[in-house]
Amino acid sequence: MGASSGIGHEVARLLIGQGWTVGVAARRVEKLEDLRDCAPERVFTARIDVTDAHADEALCRFIERMGGLDLYFHAAGIGRKNPELQAETELKTMQTNALGFARMVGEAYRYFVLNGGGHIACITSIAGTKGMGPAPAYSATKAMQSTYLQALEQLAGNKRLNIHFTDIRPGFVDTPLLDNTSHFPMLMRTDKVALHILKAIEKQRHVCIIDCRWRMVTALWRRIPNWVWRRMRLIKNQDEHHH
Template sequence: MNCKMKRIVIVGATSGIGMEVAKMFLQNNYQVGIAGRRKERLDILKNEFPENCFTEVIDVTQVSATENLLKLIEQLGGMDVFFLSSGIGNQNMTLNPEIELATANTNATGFIRMTTAAFNYFSHNCGGQIAVISSIAGTKGLGAAPAYSATKRMQNIYIDALEQQAKMRKLNICFTDIRPGFVETDLLKYGKYPLLMKPKKVAKSIFWAVVKKKRRIIIDWRYKILVFFWKMIPNCLWKSLSIASQVQ
């Protein structure tokens, strides 16, 4: 392996935004380790980029995910950037507990499992970068998707906490929290959404945010404006709004 090539691990690279981000890094000659549950999807990318693509099946809800992540890092000969795209989300206006708990299991437990594994790896290996896709959905609690919006807020706060811990322990780890608006992926396949963005275009913005080590980005500019005003809505007014039924 060429030692000058940077090595990135992308978990959640089998579809949507994660897959497009993986393609961007593969096309830019990074050594890329990709993971997700669907092996056949991983193999398609591996066949397209046999030289610099490495694969491992990882289910973030399973305890074995940590060990499998380490196996993927070993295949790459080390890791410079850890990128987490895995996530699920559903609207849940009947408050089906199974949907809520499955969302928490992937977006909260799975998220913590993967980011702590990456953090601990970097703490023993001279540091690195942890980048995650959270969402603008964590801006306020969404009545139509309680677990989704709550877990996305948790992801934002968890990264803030890891950053502080890294500083307290004088570890050379930096963080990138990516917050997209609506993107046309499988996650949104049920329902109609306004201001939809193409995954390829979003992946391009994400690629540069990671390369430039941005701390936090909202994609795109329209959502930046929306979030700015959204944050200012007082809770006494927010609770009476029903606009959230279209928000993912």
């Protein structure tokens, strides 16, 4: 889900290369065609908008069309800096990353409950580690996604369901999601990040922070006391005054 660009597109390409039967979905179906051309007999495409109230039913039909599901991979997401706290950006982010996420992951979970289990892997972000001033809705929805996966994993474990979960948290990745006007430190290449993701899925890792530098940074962030975090400047002056 969210295979038309960036990390999702690259992960889909690698899975197709490994011989999987892959269903790729997003709003821009035309950007899924190159994936279908890789192996037309085992690549299925669908136009799904996760913010659509019926997107869960669309996923259900898509799974039927593919003949089943072993791995649900969720990459769909939006995010941008919003230091002006524009209402539309905040709410759209919540709709996609929180409501859309719960809608689709919930559908995959219920499918696996009824069909003997499976694996749910989602790209969340290191941005969910702490509340980040420049991108409030983005960091809050990413924290929500990680907490939601943690909750589902406990629930599935309590019920002895055979469902595995992988929470993938990359640092900055060079994709269209990042606006190209700012500088992003420790920027990673999409192809490298996708390889990390495949390995984490294969090993059924519970949480995977990409890469080791970001693992260190987030470990430090977690140790920063709240009174210090509140005073930390994550925006440059030019961002503050930019309209």
